[in-house]
Amino acid sequence: MKKLKDLKLKIVEKFKYFAPISLAILLVGLILxxxxxxxxxxxxxxxxxxxxxxxFGEYLSNNPNLKTELIDEVSSVITGEGFSIGSTRWSGDSNxxxxxxxEYEVGxxxxxxxxxxxxxxxxxxxxxxxxxxxxxxLVYKIRQAxxxxxxxxxxxxxxxxxxxxxxxxxxxxxxxxxxxxxxVIMLIYIGFRFTLTSGIAAVIALLHDVLVMIALTTIxxxxxxxxxxxxxxxxxGYSINATIVIFDRIREVSKLDSMKDLSDSDIANKSIADTLxxxxxxxxxxxxxxxxxxxxxAVMGITTMEEFALPIIFGLLAGTYSSVFLSASIWVYLRKxxxxxxxSAKKAKSAN
Numbered sequence: 001m002k003k004l005k006d007l008k009l010k011i012v013e014k015f016k017y018f019a020p021i022s023l024a025i026l027l028v029g030l031i032l033x034x035x036x037x038x039x040x041x042x043x044x045x046x047x048x049x050x051x052x053x054x055x056f057g058e059y060l061s062n063n064p065n066l067k068t069e070l071i072d073e074v075s076s077v078i079t080g081e082g083f084s085i086g087s088t089r090w091s092g093d094s095n096x097x098x099x100x101x102x103e104y105e106v107g108x109x110x111x112x113x114x115x116x117x118x119x120x121x122x123x124x125x126x127x128x129x130x131x132x133x134x135x136x137x138l139v140y141k142i143r144q145a146x147x148x149x150x151x152x153x154x155x156x157x158x159x160x161x162x163x164x165x166x167x168x169x170x171x172x173x174x175x176x177x178x179x180x181x182x183x184v185i186m187l188i189y190i191g192f193r194f195t196l197t198s199g200i201a202a203v204i205a206l207l208h209d210v211l212v213m214i215a216l217t218t219i220x221x222x223x224x225x226x227x228x229x230x231x232x233x234x235x236x237g238y239s240i241n242a243t244i245v246i247f248d249r250i251r252e253v254s255k256l257d258s259m260k261d262l263s264d265s266d267i268a269n270k271s272i273a274d275t276l277x278x279x280x281x282x283x284x285x286x287x288x289x290x291x292x293x294x295x296x297x298a299v300m301g302i303t304t305m306e307e308f309a310l311p312i313i314f315g316l317l318a319g320t321y322s323s324v325f326l327s328a329s330i331w332v333y334l335r336k337x338x339x340x341x342x343x344s345a346k347k348a349k350s351a352n
Contacts, residue, residue: 009273012265015329022208022318022326029215040218043225044086044101044163046172050126052078052100054142055157059150060096070146074098077145081125081138082107087223089307101163102126119162126160175229179236183207186240190247197334198247202240205327209239212318217311227308235315238286242279242323249275250328264335268328276324283320287313 011018033039044051054074060066071088078085078100086101104111104122111122128137143158183203191199210232217224249271253259259267294309 009269009276011272011325012268012329012332015326015333018321018325018329022212022321025212025219026215029211029218032218040214041087041221041223043223044103045225047086047101047103048163049086049104050102050122050160050162052102052126052138052142052158052160054098054100054146055092055159056096056098056146056153057156058094058096059152061094066150070098070149073145073149074100074142077142078102078138081141083126083138084108089223123162171226172229175233179210179233182236190244194247194251197331197338198250201327201331201334202243202247204330205243205322206236206240208322208326209235209315209318212321213311213315216314216318220310222310223307225307228311231308231311231315234312235319238316239319239322242282242319243327245278246271246275246323246328247331250331264332268332272324272328279320279324283316287316290316 052074054070056070060070067090075085075088084103084105086103088098088100091097091099106122106125111118124137126138128140139158139160143156146153146156146158183206186206187199187203189199190202213232213235217228250267253267253271253274259270262270290309290312294306294313297306297309
């Protein structure tokens with residue numbers, strides 16, 4: 001049986017088949033983003049609004065079958081009071097806290113995040129007024145409805161807090177800038193450590209991974225919250241590492257006397273074959289852990305961790321795909337483009 005490194009792969013020659021797969025995913029994701037009412041499933045962390053937490057405690061831990069009914073019960077109270085629900089998910093150490101995201105609107109009317117009066121009215125409608133001991137607020141009404149639903153939830157803890165979307169957007173903006181700076185530093189490092197074409201190819205592959213990750217998150221309508229930023233940054237670090245391994249092998253193969261007469265395509269194919277075993281094993285071992293985490297979260301209903309695990313899975317698959325099927329091919333085409341530019345420059349110089 002042949003070893004992976006002994007395979008005569010023709011990855012570069014089949015680039016025209018591999019690239020359209022990524023382009024198709026990106027196109028579907030972009031189309032969904034542009035469709036009104038679909039787009040990215042942006043959570044309250046970025047959209048702004050309020051979070052209402054209902055801690056059902058130990059009784060729910062022993063009766064998880066009640067979760068669906070409790071979501072319906074709480075949701076009916078919230079919508080009955082004229083609020084719009086942006087998201088619902090279970091969180092907490094025991095997975096017994098129902099977290100409901102409320103959009104910045106009441107009765108279909110948008111609440112301005114810049115108007116202090118509207119913000120105060122929005123908050124009072126949730127928490128109630130001090131004069132009435134909060135009994136005219138949404139928090140009290142949820143507590144009352146839950147206690148009526150099941151006496152075991154008497155004294156259930158209900159809390160609410162305003163989420164400033166502008167603060168989260170600033171966090172997102174800072175994360176984008178930090179990632180951009182990291183990408184530039186990576187480009188400089190790879191260009192210095194290997195070649196400029198290697199650096200550009202690695203950055204293109206890296207951008208591919210992040211964009212595919214975003215596209216798949218949009219396609220599967222996974223909620224985008226602050227945990228998504230952590231997932232993106234994690235994939236940026238993982239993906240660039242896998243790509244560098246291939247470029248390091250390209251550099252080593254290029255220096256071999258037996259390979260000096262080979263074309264860039266042959267060198268790239270040889271390097272991919274040499275590192276294929278490592279790429280597969282590394283991805284599978286990492287993927288296995290994340291998949292188990294995602295499955296456990298799905299079974300237990302831990303939405304917060306599921307929102308982190310699924311984008312990581314998308315990123316791992318995209319990163320492995322780009323490292324094996326795209327990065328080296330991009331390097332070859334960039335080398336060809338650089339050669340053509342040099343030849344054109346020489347001809348222009350000779351003509352003068």
